[in-house]
Amino acid sequence: MSRRPATEVFHDWALIGKDEGMERGHAFAVNEMLEFLFKQAEDMPDKFSAIDVGCGNGWVVRLLKSHSACGYAEGIDGASAMIEKAKTIDPDGYYSKCLLPEFEPSRKYDFLHSMEFLYYLDNPQNMLKVFFEQWIQPQGWAVIGIDHYLENEESLTWPEHVGVNMTTLSINQWLEAWGAAGFSNIKHWQTGKKSAETLIIAGQKLS
Ligand SMILES: C[S@@+](CC[C@H](N)C(=O)[O-])C[C@H]1O[C@@H](n2cnc3c(N)ncnc32)[C@H](O)[C@@H]1O
Numbered sequence: 342m343s344r345r346p347a348t349e350v351f352h353d354w355a356l357i358g359k360d361e362g363m364e365r366g367h368a369f370a371v372n373e374m375l376e377f378l379f380k381q382a383e384d385m386p387d388k389f390s391a392i393d394v395g396c397g398n399g400w401v402v403r404l405l406k407s408h409s410a411c412g413y414a415e416g417i418d419g420a421s422a423m424i425e426k427a428k429t430i431d432p433d434g435y436y437s438k439c440l441l442p443e444f445e446p447s448r449k450y451d452f453l454h455s456m457e458f459l460y461y462l463d464n465p466q467n468m469l470k471v472f473f474e475q476w477i478q479p480q481g482w483a484v485i486g487i488d489h490y491l492e493n494e495e496s497l498t499w500p501e502h503v504g505v506n507m508t509t510l511s512i513n514q515w516l517e518a519w520g521a522a523g524f525s526n527i528k529h530w531q532t533g534k535k536s537a538e539t540l541i542i543a544g545q546k547l548s
Contacts, residue, residue, distance in 0.1 A: 345505060347505045347506075348420045350503060350504065351420040351422075352422045352423065353422075355398065355420060355422035360397050360398040360423060363397060363457070364397070367486070370541060371456050374454060374484045374541055377528075378484050378543075379408060379410070382408075382451070382452070385480070388410055389412060390414070390452070391405045391411065391452040392454070393415075393455065394441070395418055395458025396416025396427065399424075399434060401416070401454060402414050402415060413435075414435070415435035415436065416437075417436070417437050417439040417444065418436075418439070419438065419441065420438075421438055424436050441468065442467070449477060450476060450478060451480075452483075452484065453485075454483075455486070457486060457487060460489045460490070460508045460510070461507060461508075462508065463506070463508060466518040469483075470523070473522045473524060478546070479548075480545070481545070482543055482544065483543065486541045487539070487542075488538050488539050488540070490515065523546065524544025524546065525545050526544060526545040527543070528542070
């Protein structure tokens with residue numbers, strides 16, 4: 342199958358309602374990611390700011406916003422129909438169409454959350470570095486979930502099956518990339534409803 346840009350494929354998915362299936366499929370792991378994130382927020386003196394990168398229809402932004410300690414939450418995604426859907430569901434929310442890695446944010450965040458986005462980039466290792474340097478506040482955290490990685494054998498056919506390029510790294514390669522990007526306190530675990538298919542990695546910006 343020929344390969345298309347991921348944002349085009351997910352634009353089409355939003356038009357036919359497949360974003361809702363993703364939301365259901367990712368909810369189990371995302372709940373653990375948010376539980377971790379909200380726990381770290383308890384140590385912050387002020388209300389936290391957060392961005393969801395590759396936010397799809399914006400469902401995680403709405404979960405972030407509904408937390409009492411959240412002062413600001415926004416979502417970005419490169420698929421027009423995903424962002425249009427997010428704005429239709431939540432007209433007062435902050436959702437923007439942005440293509441990575443080119444997009445540069447105009448502010449920094451206490452939390453960068455991202456589910457099932459990073460491996461669509463050709464160089465996710467460099468994106469982690471840029472997140473660390475330009476997107477995250479000192480003491481802030483990145484919390485990122487991915488289902489496509491070397492040890493999740495079922496996921497290795499996805500680039501062919503979905504018709505989209507994906508960067509395939511092993512768990513160790515991901516952890517090395519987080520360390521090289523500058524993150525400290527790096528934690529990782531695998532989770533899932535039926536099997537432990539989601540690799541969650543979290544790291545803090547201390548320097
Ligand atoms: C698998 S979906 C996950 C969506 C959402 N995080 C969720 O869990 O429902 C991946 C999302 O990343 C977005 N995406 C992929 N590559 C991108 C890029 N280069 N720039 C911006 N968004 C991108 C897609 O448009 C898509 O909405």
